[in-house]
Amino acid sequence: xxxxxxxxxxxxxxxxxxxxxxxxxxxxxxxxxxxxxxxxxxxxxxxxxxxxxxxxxxxxxxxxxxxxxxxxxxxxxxxxxxxxxxxxxxxxxxxxxxxxxxxxxxxxxxxxxxxxxxxxxxxxxxxxxxxxxxxxxxxxxxxxxxxxxxxxxxxxxxxxxxxxxxxxxxxxxxxxxxxxxxxxxxxxxxxxxxxxxxxxxxxxxxxxxxxxxxxxxxxxxxxxxxxxxxxxxxxxxxxxxxxxxxxxxxxxxxxxxxxxxxxxxxxxxxxxxxxxxxxxxxxxxxxxxxxxxxxxxxxxxxxxxxxxxxxxxxxxxxxxxxxxxxxxxxxxxxxxxxxxxxxxxxxxxxxxxxxxxxxxxxxxxxxxxxxxxxxxxxxxxxxxxxxxxxxxxxxx
Amino acid sequence: xxxxxxxxxxxxxxxxxxxxxxxxxxxxxxxxxxxxxxxxxxxxxxxxxxxxxxxxxxxxxxxxxxxxxxxxxxxxxxxxxxxxxxxxxxxxxxxxxxxxxxxxxxxxxxxxxxxxxxxxxxxxxxxxxxxxxxxx
Numbered sequence: 001x002x003x004x005x006x007x008x009x010x011x012x013x014x015x016x017x018x019x020x021x022x023x024x025x026x027x028x029x030x031x032x033x034x035x036x037x038x039x040x041x042x043x044x045x046x047x048x049x050x051x052x053x054x055x056x057x058x059x060x061x062x063x064x065x066x067x068x069x070x071x072x073x074x075x076x077x078x079x080x081x082x083x084x085x086x087x088x089x090x091x092x093x094x095x096x097x098x099x100x101x102x103x104x105x106x107x108x109x110x111x112x113x114x115x116x117x118x119x120x121x122x123x124x125x126x127x128x129x130x131x132x133x134x135x136x137x138x139x140x141x142x143x144x145x146x147x148x149x150x151x152x153x154x155x156x157x158x159x160x161x162x163x164x165x166x167x168x169x170x171x172x173x174x175x176x177x178x179x180x181x182x183x184x185x186x187x188x189x190x191x192x193x194x195x196x197x198x199x200x201x202x203x204x205x206x207x208x209x210x211x212x213x214x215x216x217x218x219x220x221x222x223x224x225x226x227x228x229x230x231x232x233x234x235x236x237x238x239x240x241x242x243x244x245x246x247x248x249x250x251x252x253x254x255x256x257x258x259x260x261x262x263x264x265x266x267x268x269x270x271x272x273x274x275x276x277x278x279x280x281x282x283x284x285x286x287x288x289x290x291x292x293x294x295x296x297x298x299x300x301x302x303x304x305x306x307x308x309x310x311x312x313x314x315x316x317x318x319x320x321x322x323x324x325x326x327x328x329x330x331x332x333x334x335x336x337x338x339x340x341x342x343x344x345x346x347x348x349x350x351x352x353x354x355x356x357x358x359x360x361x362x363x364x365x366x367x368x369x370x371x372x373x374x375x376x377x378x379x380x381x382x383x384x385x386x387x388x389x390x391x392x393x394x395x396x
Numbered sequence: 397x398x399x400x401x402x403x404x405x406x407x408x409x410x411x412x413x414x415x416x417x418x419x420x421x422x423x424x425x426x427x428x429x430x431x432x433x434x435x436x437x438x439x440x441x442x443x444x445x446x447x448x449x450x451x452x453x454x455x456x457x458x459x460x461x462x463x464x465x466x467x468x469x470x471x472x473x474x475x476x477x478x479x480x481x482x483x484x485x486x487x488x489x490x491x492x493x494x495x496x497x498x499x500x501x502x503x504x505x506x507x508x509x510x511x512x513x514x515x516x517x518x519x520x521x522x523x524x525x526x527x528x529x530x531x532x
Contacts, residue, residue: 149405150497162464263494
């Protein structure tokens with residue numbers, strides 16, 4: 001059986017025509033659904049559309065919500081030719097964009113709203129009980145054996161296994177993880193909407209922060225946030241008649257290491273590798289052609305390994321790459337230019353699609369703008385890094 | 397169930413009952429496909445290699461290495477109150493399968509990747525025994 005090839009005919013055929021975000025950070029007066037409405041309304045306004053123009057709805061909410069797309073469609077008054085809720089964790093948001101393209105190409109929709117919203121901060125702070133539990137998913141969704149009886153709880157530990165093994169095999173250091181945290185925090189100082197705006201960070205702060213699950217300390221872990229984000233996907237032809245400069249979808253790819261994070265080398269050679277190769281193939285580009293990146297940063301280490309897996313440096317050299325300043329504005333690959341999930345807001349990767357698109361529209365200017373950016377790679381992974389999706393955006 | 401054991405008790409799926417029954421008898425048994433000979437873990441109804449449902453529960457050497465490990469410095473569950481820091485390790489058995497466990501007889505700061513370990517059995521309640529690992 002020959003391996004399937006990504007279809008290059010899709011390159012540049014579809015585009016992002018609008019972007020929107022809700023209020024971000026700590027927004028206790030609104031639910032996940034409300035945050036989704038807010039982001040969707042802003043994306044529609046950005047594109048110069050109304051909800052009546054939408055015939056595809058691909059949205060995701062908190063892990064414990066059921067058929068979130070139905071709830072969102074009801075509130076926004078949308079009947080859609082194509083609609084579902086994606087369930088690939090942090091890989092879901094790029095997957096929604098991919099599904100939007102596939103649905104439009106198949107003739108099932110023409111203008112698709114993709115979005116994510118979650119009240120992750122508020123739901124863990126509304127009551128004292130919730131604050132202690134700190135859970136963003138229900139107990140029924142957790143494992144019942146081969147984990148909790150040994151004290152395995154939470155996402156930090158799962159990813160920390162990979163960080164520890166990478167440190168062992170390649171000599172990667174906590175200072176190098178710190179360079180990732182610091183670069184994104186610096187970017188957040190240029191973004192007034194970021195949760196960590198006005199709170200700059202030094203390497204000393206990073207190293208002194210309390211440990212959570214070693215080798216991760218507090219500043220290796222992404223934020224707990226309320227927030228929503230949305231983008232409008234349509235044909236490039238149609239997008240050219242809308243209000244904003246379109247952002248071209250040049251390529252995309254997915255890969256799912258369904259045998260698990262603990263299988264083989266998956267924790268140090270992630271699904272970003274094959275997912276990225278498919279995206280590069282569709283786009284006709286390689287890592288050398290990428291001007292900036294929005295890399296899914298649930299934890300610092302995950303950025304480091306993905307940069308290797310995407311080919312920005314060799315496997316094992318990610319530590320040196322990030323410590324060289326490559327991820328900072330003006331560096332080889334300005335990354336998570338709004339602050340990422342470590343310093344802007346944790347929005348399961350949705351805001352990273354929004355940020356990639358806006359950088360290529362050139363909306364920011366000044367020191368917030370990646371000068372001359374023509375391409376941006378956006379990544380997402382979820383389900384403890386089993387599922388991965390990649391998106392390459394281009395300036396129209 | 398014992399009155400003062402405060403940690404979660406495994407809730408076995410039907411496919412994994414034999415694993416826990418063997419542990420109660422202080423044997424580490426892993427599912428082995430009797431069609432192609434492949435060991436598999438976690439337990440499953442069919443062999444992921446050849447799809448055969450035929451299998452046996454086979455006692456393994458109990459020897460392995462620490463593939464990776466994490467050290468909890470934050471309390472997630474009250475069952476571990478007073479036991480921070482503690483280590484959760486991913487053990488790769490000589491026979492191939494990997495399973496999560498705890499390490500005994502070694503301080504958290506002395507654990508390393510690839511350190512050799514052997515199984516020990518912790519009878520946490522009269523009904524439940526957890527396979528754990530100690531330096532070999």
